[in-house]
Amino acid sequence: MLVAVKAISINPVDAKVRAGMAPAAAGPKILGYDAAGVVEALGSEVSRFKVSDEVYYWGAFDRPGTNAEYHLFDERLAGRKPFSLTFAESEALPFTALTAWELLFDRLRILSKDDTERRTLLVINGAGGVGSILLQLAR
Known part of the structure; x- marks a missing residue:
């Protein structure tokens, strides 16, 4: 899924990962793990969500992070954002x-x-x- 990121958080794990990072040979690493946003596009195997769904999720250590305007990730890591919470509240x-x-x-x-x-x-x-x-x- 491609998500337009609306909110992110910074957790202690973010600081620890950044502190322990070696300079990347292939370019900068995008950090970030928690996010909430709106589904913009779907891959052919996505079955649980549709475009315009509001989601919140935890990223993965082995993929580019959530500190970005748009983020690609596996639908199995996401849930529907609670209606009663804002993007900022749900991403926490x-x-x-x-x-x-x-x-x-x-x-x-x-x-x-x-x-x-x-x-x-x-x-x-x-x-x-x-x-x-x-x-x-x-x-």
Whole structure:
């Protein structure tokens, strides 16, 4: 998909990637991971979106970043932008929400509400980006 980027965010990972980058032999590297925008064009295999859909998504380390006017990426990395959020609000979600989800369900293997075992979860820094979303997912 080709997306006209309307909003991006800068996360700690952006600074870390930039700090550790060696000069590129083939030209500059476009940084950026979180973005929200409007679908401008579709490849022949895109099936979940149509032109003019509003999307938000997390980019990939091995592809050009989202800090651009237009961005090409795989539709599997995108979701429909929530109607209740602006582009700027929705682009702040992908990296933090994905990190919180993976921590709870992939790493800690927190089970569903059907699990009858009572557990306690202590979240340090719950007011930060990842922590605030982690608390909502844990509930």
